[in-house]
Structures are given as structure tokens and as C-alpha cells.
Amino acid sequence: MATLEAPTHENTMTPEKNKKGRRGGRDDGRLRTPAWLYAVMVAGLFLVVIPFIWMVVSSVKPNAELRQVPPTLLPEGITFSHYEALFTDLDFPQFFLNSAIVSLGTMVGNMIFCSMLGYALAKLQFPGRRIMFALVVGTLMVPGVVTFVPLFVLTTNLGLTNTLPAMILPFMAGPFGVFLMRQFILSIPDELIQAARVDGAGELRIFARVVLPLCGPALATLGVLTFLSSWNNFLWPLVVATSEDKYTLPVALALYAVGQNATDYGLLIAGAVVVVLPVLAVFLVLQRHIMQGVASTGIK
Incomplete structure (x- = not known):
């Protein structure tokens, strides 16, 4: 006499669906950060950092180059005379x-x-x-x-x-x-x-x-x-x-x-x-x- 087997509740998801679920990034409880958000954060970081970098680079430029129009991004000539004057001429x-x-x-x-x-x-x-x-x-x-x-x-x-x-x-x-x-x-x-x-x-x-x-x-x-x-x-x-x-x-x-x-x-x-x-x-x-x-x- 043939016996009927009860259907098992095993994972019936196909490999394609499992792969898709893993790509979705939800099986570990976290959401993937959109790429545009990274781009916005990088742009904001650039806007914050570039004035400080320009200040450091300009501190070693000669006075004539500082007044040059249009301004230069990288110094054509490097001088530390400004720092020398800062520590010698001032107390x-x-x-x-x-x-x-x-x-x-x-x-x-x-x-x-x-x-x-x-x-x-x-x-x-x-x-x-x-x-x-x-x-x-x-x-x-x-x-x-x-x-x-x-x-x-x-x-x-x-x-x-x-x-x-x-x-x-x-x-x-x-x-x-x-x-x-x-x-x-x-x-x-x-x-x-x-x-x-x-x-x-x-x-x-x-x-x-x-x-x-x-x-x-x-x-x-x-x-x-x-x-x-x-x-x-x-x-x-x-x-x-x-x-x-x-x-x-x-x-x-x-x-x-x-x-x-x-x-x-x-x-x-x-x-x-x-x-x-x-x-x-x-x-x-x-x-x-x-x-x-x-x-x-x-x-x-």
C-alpha cells in the first residue's frame, strides 16, 4: 500500500531567487547605501577640504604669485620666508x-x-x-x-x-x-x-x-x-x-x-x-x- 508523504517546508527558493535576494542586501539586516549618496558626501568633503589645502599651498608662495590674476593652484616657486617673518618679526x-x-x-x-x-x-x-x-x-x-x-x-x-x-x-x-x-x-x-x-x-x-x-x-x-x-x-x-x-x-x-x-x-x-x-x-x-x-x- 502506497503511503503519502507530507510536503516538507524546506527552502523551495530557486538559486536565481537566492542570488537575487543576496544582491538586494537585505538578508543581513542592512540596506545598501545608494551610489549618489557617496557622490554627495565626496563632493561635500571636497568643498570643506579644498580651502584648507589652498591655504597651506599659498603659504609657501611668493607675494608676487599670491597677487597674480588668475591665481595659480600649485606654487611656481616655493619660499618659507613668510614663516621666517612670522617667527622673527613678530613676538x-x-x-x-x-x-x-x-x-x-x-x-x-x-x-x-x-x-x-x-x-x-x-x-x-x-x-x-x-x-x-x-x-x-x-x-x-x-x-x-x-x-x-x-x-x-x-x-x-x-x-x-x-x-x-x-x-x-x-x-x-x-x-x-x-x-x-x-x-x-x-x-x-x-x-x-x-x-x-x-x-x-x-x-x-x-x-x-x-x-x-x-x-x-x-x-x-x-x-x-x-x-x-x-x-x-x-x-x-x-x-x-x-x-x-x-x-x-x-x-x-x-x-x-x-x-x-x-x-x-x-x-x-x-x-x-x-x-x-x-x-x-x-x-x-x-x-x-x-x-x-x-x-x-x-x-x-
Whole structure:
């Protein structure tokens, strides 16, 4: 007596269909990136990088070639006289030291005070907390130039004019830093803070021993952005500094390279290359932490 076999549910897909499915890129749970998206990203990268490459190449061109019309892409003659003038004619070590002190002081101040304010707005309960946070967010929409006159009057009354602290103290706690740290600290579980409070830790100890070690990505992001802003700041140091020994690099380059009758473009471009290098080095070292900080803050 013949027996009937039950149909098996094996894979009946033909090899052609299996091959087609593999080409579709969906069997591993990922989607293939369209080719046009790669083209757009490469074009955007080219637009971002080409000005920096042109600046580096132009820094070794003679002044006559820099003024040539149409401009040349590659230098016809290479000279390092602009860099020699930068380090010999200008008091470059003093200007560089001033910029480093101002930038590092501003960066450290923002990392400390913005973290403290962000922790208070994120995890502490006190009257007016929401109103204070709304004021911080509202301050982000106020142009910085609007506060220049009040800040200058305040620093003059305190006797800080023509000093490095006058370039650091007004920017030691920015609204963007407070907003960034507050949004990041919100993602820290409340159970960690409650456990520390049960163990008898005070708020300052909780902040220093529990919250701050978990804020590495956000602190790296805030530090690099603050350092970049302070290093490139030109208008406020120009207003506050009245003597050459207090000039920062952007102010010194603008005053010495741009004259009344002519502009030394070679010196200006060589100085721009030197000014960019420290910021670029800091970003390359901390780029992984910056991406983590921006991504985690945005998700929250």
C-alpha cells in the first residue's frame, strides 16, 4: 500500500531567487547605501577640504604669485620666508602663550561651571528651575555683540582692562555649554544619584565622584568647541587688550599683517596655518569622544 508523504517546508527558493535576494542586501539586516549618496558626501568633503589645502599651498608662495590674476593652484616657486617673518618679526612665542592661556582657561572654566549648572538644572529640585532653564535657552538667541558694551564697562570698573583674566572670566560659563551638559546629564540614571545620597554623599561629592566621570563624551565635546571659539576669538581681545604683550594670535596677525597701505597676504596666510594647527590637533585626538557626546545628547 502506497503511503503519502507530507510536503516538507524546506527552502523551495530557486538559486536565481537566492542570488537575487543576496544582491538586494537585505538578508543581513542592512540596506545598501545608494551610489549618489557617496557622490554627495565626496563632493561635500571636497568643498570643506579644498580651502584648507589652498591655504597651506599659498603659504609657501611668493607675494608676487599670491597677487597674480588668475591665481595659480600649485606654487611656481616655493619660499618659507613668510614663516621666517612670522617667527622673527613678530613676538610669536608671547602671542602664542597668550592665546594658549586664554583658550585653556576658558575651556577649563566651561567644563567645570557648565557641568555644575547642568547638573543642578537636570537633577536637583528647586523652585524656579524651569524658568532658569528657559532663561538659559533664551540667552542662546542673544547675539554676543549685544553684550560687548556692558562687559567692557564691567571689566573696566573691576580694573581688569588689558589683562588676560578680562579675556577669560566673561566666557567661563556659556549658555550653550550649560544646555549641552544639562541634556547629557539627564540621561544619567537617577538610581545612581539616589544610591549615593543613601550612602550619605553630599551633592558636591555626588557631582565630582558619580556624575562627572560619566560625562566624558559631553565634556570632550564642550572642551573642543569652547577651545575652538576662544582660540579664534578676535573682537573681544581686540577691545580689551591695549598693549602688545597682551595680544592674542588673531589680533597680532590682523594688526601686523594688515597695514595702512598694503596687506602682507603671505604673512597673513602663514599665520592662519599656524593658528589652525593646534585646533586641528585637538580635534583629531578627541574626535571619538566628540561624536559620542553629540550623538548621545541628540538622542536624549
